[in-house]
Amino acid sequence: MRMRHKPYARPELAAWPRYVPQPDDLRGQWASFFDDPTKPLRVELGCGKGGFLAQLALRNTGYNYLGVDIKSEMLVVAKRTIERLYANAGQQPGNIAITSRNIEQIEQTLATTDRVHRVYINFCNPWYKTGYAKHRLTHPRQLFQVRQFLPEGGEVWFKTDDTPLFEDSLRYFAHAGFEVTWLSRDLHRGEPAWNIRTEHENMFAAEGVPIKACIAGVRPAQLERAAIFRLKNI
Ligand SMILES: C[S@@+](CC[C@H](N)C(=O)[O-])C[C@H]1O[C@@H](n2cnc3c(N)ncnc32)[C@H](O)[C@@H]1O
Numbered sequence: 001m002r003m004r005h006k007p008y009a010r011p012e013l014a015a016w017p018r019y020v021p022q023p024d025d026l027r028g029q030w031a032s033f034f035d036d037p038t039k040p041l042r043v044e045l046g047c048g049k050g051g052f053l054a055q056l057a058l059r060n061t062g063y064n065y066l067g068v069d070i071k072s073e074m075l076v077v078a079k080r081t082i083e084r085l086y087a088n089a090g091q092q093p094g095n096i097a098i099t100s101r102n103i104e105q106i107e108q109t110l111a112t113t114d115r116v117h118r119v120y121i122n123f124c125n126p127w128y129k130t131g132y133a134k135h136r137l138t139h140p141r142q143l144f145q146v147r148q149f150l151p152e153g154g155e156v157w158f159k160t161d162d163t164p165l166f167e168d169s170l171r172y173f174a175h176a177g178f179e180v181t182w183l184s185r186d187l188h189r190g191e192p193a194w195n196i197r198t199e200h201e202n203m204f205a206a207e208g209v210p211i212k213a214c215i216a217g218v219r220p221a222q223l224e225r226a227a228i229f230r231l232k233n234i
Pocket residue numbers: 001045046047048049068069070071074101102103104122123124125198199200201
């Protein structure tokens with residue numbers, strides 16, 4: 001998504017205590033950043049304008065939340081959204097953090113000791129051009145990094161409007177050692193109560209585009225060894 005340059009974005013973010021300017025410095029110690037360090041961590045990759053993250057964090061207060069995006073112009077909108085929704089709910093955003101990071105190097109930001117139990121990827125760029133698929137946030141290149149910090153039992157929750165990206169991603173998950181445990185090719189038909197619509201989801205829903213979604217869990221170690229054995233012996 002193209003967004004106009006906002007000269008105020010970086011200074012406004014830098015002055016906000018819930019914004020983390022040097023995320024790699026907290027690798028392995030994210031718990032210390034939150035009001036309650038005992039809560040497990042949920043991470044949204046490509047959080048954009050932050051509506052999903054803020055609503056999720058307010059609805060499920062038993063977790064800490066980290067939103068990652070590469071663009072300050074997006075993150076400053078996320079900051080204002082979080083402030084507004086938390087103020088409306090009469091809460092302090094002590095269970096939420098946002099940071100600017102290129103997700104293609106996310107393993108430098110998170111470690112297994114951060115106790116991430118769920119990763120959300122919502123409406124990532126489909127990267128259609130030949131040779132660019134490796135930049136997709138669900139490409140095995142990125143999923144192998146996610147597996148570096150996501151323990152067995154951890155899950156990736158993925159949503160998209162894009163059919164080719166979705167079908168490719170189902171293969172990517174299997175290839176990267178995840179098992180798809182739930183999927184829908186029309187999420188809004190009998191929409192689950194847990195679903196929180198993102199900004200892009202609302203846009204595509206208004207255009208009548210069916211939303212595709214899946215949940216993929218890290219495959220247990222013994223099943224993963226068996227899958228690798230089968231691959232090697234084909
Ligand atoms: C299409 S928007 C979707 C935003 C939001 N998740 C939603 O569903 O409304 C994709 C977001 O991912 C971010 N993004 C794309 N590639 C990224 C990368 N390599 N690292 C960090 N953020 C990235 C973009 O800046 C943008 O905010």
